Amino acid sequence: MTKFRIEKDTMGQVEVPADKYWGAQTERSRNNFKIGTPASMPLEIVYGFAYLKKAAAYTNTELGVLAEEKRDLIAQVCDEILEGKHDNQFPLVIWQTGSGTQSNMNVNEVIANRAHEIAGKVIGEGEKTIQPNDDVNKSQSSNDTFPTGMHIAIYKKIVETTMPGIIKLRNTLHDKAVVFKDVVKIGRTHLMDATPLTLGQEFSGYVAQLDFGLKALENTLAHLSQLALGGTAVGTGLNTPKGYDVLVAKYIAEFTELPFITAENKFEALAAHDALVETHGALKQIAVSLNKIANDIRLMASGPRSGIGEIIIPANEPGSSIMPGKVNPTQAEAITMVCAQVMGNDVAVTVGGTQGHYELNVFKPMMAANVLQSAQLIGDACTSFEENCVAGIEPNHTRIAELVSNSLMLVTALNTKIGYYKAAEIANTAHENGTTLKHEAVRLGYVTPEEYDAWVKPEEMTGGLK
Numbered sequence: 330m331t332k333f334r335i336e337k338d339t340m341g342q343v344e345v346p347a348d349k350y351w352g353a354q355t356e357r358s359r360n361n362f363k364i365g366t367p368a369s370m371p372l373e374i375v376y377g378f379a380y381l382k383k384a385a386a387y388t389n390t391e392l393g394v395l396a397e398e399k400r401d402l403i404a405q406v407c408d409e410i411l412e413g414k415h416d417n418q419f420p421l422v423i424w425q426t427g428s429g430t431q432s433n434m435n436v437n438e439v440i441a442n443r444a445h446e447i448a449g450k451v452i453g454e455g456e457k458t459i460q461p462n463d464d465v466n467k468s469q470s471s472n473d474t475f476p477t478g479m480h481i482a483i484y485k486k487i488v489e490t491t492m493p494g495i496i497k498l499r500n501t502l503h504d505k506a507v508v509f510k511d512v513v514k515i516g517r518t519h520l521m522d523a524t525p526l527t528l529g530q531e532f533s534g535y536v537a538q539l540d541f542g543l544k545a546l547e548n549t550l551a552h553l554s555q556l557a558l559g560g561t562a563v564g565t566g567l568n569t570p571k572g573y574d575v576l577v578a579k580y581i582a583e584f585t586e587l588p589f590i591t592a593e594n595k596f597e598a599l600a601a602h603d604a605l606v607e608t609h610g611a612l613k614q615i616a617v618s619l620n621k622i623a624n625d626i627r628l629m630a631s632g633p634r635s636g637i638g639e640i641i642i643p644a645n646e647p648g649s650s651i652m653p654g655k656v657n658p659t660q661a662e663a664i665t666m667v668c669a670q671v672m673g674n675d676v677a678v679t680v681g682g683t684q685g686h687y688e689l690n691v692f693k694p695m696m697a698a699n700v701l702q703s704a705q706l707i708g709d710a711c712t713s714f715e716e717n718c719v720a721g722i723e724p725n726h727t728r729i730a731e732l733v734s735n736s737l738m739l740v741t742a743l744n745t746k747i748g749y750y751k752a753a754e755i756a757n758t759a760h761e762n763g764t765t766l767k768h769e770a771v772r773l774g775y776v777t778p779e780e781y782d783a784w785v786k787p788e789e790m791t792g793g794l795k
């Protein structure tokens with residue numbers, strides 16, 4: 330039998346499970362928003378709150394509006410939250426108020442009750458040692474804390490998970506581009522045979538795509554580093570002591586060891602979440618790149634007998650429950666599914682970004698959760714794709730050579746010697762007769778065998794860019 334205690338808020342009394350630190354407002358949210366339960370508010374956002382609540386307590390004390398003992402209690406609980414000791418105290422869902430007020434109050438209530446316990450008191454008995462609204466939420470509103478928490482969470486996720494994953498994949502693709510620099514293969518445009526290039530050149534294109542993507546993502550960090558805290562309810566900073574916004578951002582930067590600063594314009598920071606739209610735009614760009622790269626790789630690896638088969642990818646697991654010996658490009662399938670999810674999330678983030686009415690954007694939890702999901706998925710998928718697929722890619726030299734020598738588009742090398750029309754006639758005739766280019770070129774009397782061998786050299790058709 331669950332035991333309950335009574336918690337109060339401005340609307341009255343609420344029964345709360347006795348073994349939980351949360352209070353009346355969290356419990357009301359639990360009861361009023363049974364949407365996609367269990368808890369879906371990302372813990373990263375809760376941790377972002379823990380950093381900012383600790384920073385707010387330090388700033389409030391330094392500016393003379395919070396007693397030192399209260400600061401120390403608040404900071405101690407924030408540290409415990411950051412150590413993961415209270416992960417089960419945050420039961421709320423994304424699908425709640427669009428300001429995230431109930432998650433802000435969830436953090437305030439947990440900090441207050443746990444602080445009461447640390448102070449040697451019994452939760453639910455006597456006056457609270459720390460008040461959730463007056464002490465933990467001092468100089469704050471949900472309207473500036475939630476955007477601050479989400480910026481901290483997303484910034485950390487991008488630098489700790491997303492970028493390292495992309496860089497790891499980028500570096501391995503680069504290593505492969507170097508190793509494959511002399512492997513001449515047939516190019517394809519419109520999915521049809523084209524002139525040759527090297528496998529290294531092809532892979533260097535993938536590297537460049539990811540370099541541009543990384544640059545785009547890095548460029549979004551400046552906007553993400555700007556924090557709304559200090560704006561309070563509508564951006565004016567009502568109920569904050571002078572200098573609070575700059576100092577609280579300084580403390581957040583110190584505690585997170587990341588370059589956070591106070592937002593230049595708090596009205597923008599509360600009412601618009603263009604920073605998230607911008608960041609997700611870069612994540613979408615990377616998803617588009619990854620989708621192209623993974624598709625190329627799985628098509629090049631198709632076969633083994635009836636496909637293109639130009640590269641061999643690691644056989645990590647049996648691919649089929651019914652077809653013995655079948656191996657599938659599962660890593661490419663996983664990463665392209667991630668790309669689809671990220672592209673879908675981009676629509677949600679874009680719609681969310683439009684929902685700023687006057688002084689407040691009210692799609693905060695949904696936007697934050699989607700950006701966090703995309704950032705996590707891209708980082709993890711890049712790491713998985715690198716370790717389980719790209720690192721093990723080997724060229725199938727025999728098949729590559731066979732496809733190059735069979736290609737009719739080698740005839741392009743003759744354009745400058747005999748003209749486009751005669752070259753086209755050679756290609757068309759070879760195709761119709763099922764013969765080789767050389768055979769038809771000589772038979773039609775346009776070149777001698779020696780000229781053909783001297784002029785049609787696939788390795789000299791790759792443009793010298795290695």
Ligand SMILES: O=C(O)C[C@H](O)C(=O)O
Pocket residue numbers: 428430469470471472562689
């Ligand atoms: O929760 C708050 O601090 C403010 C709330 O989001 C509101 O603007 O109504």
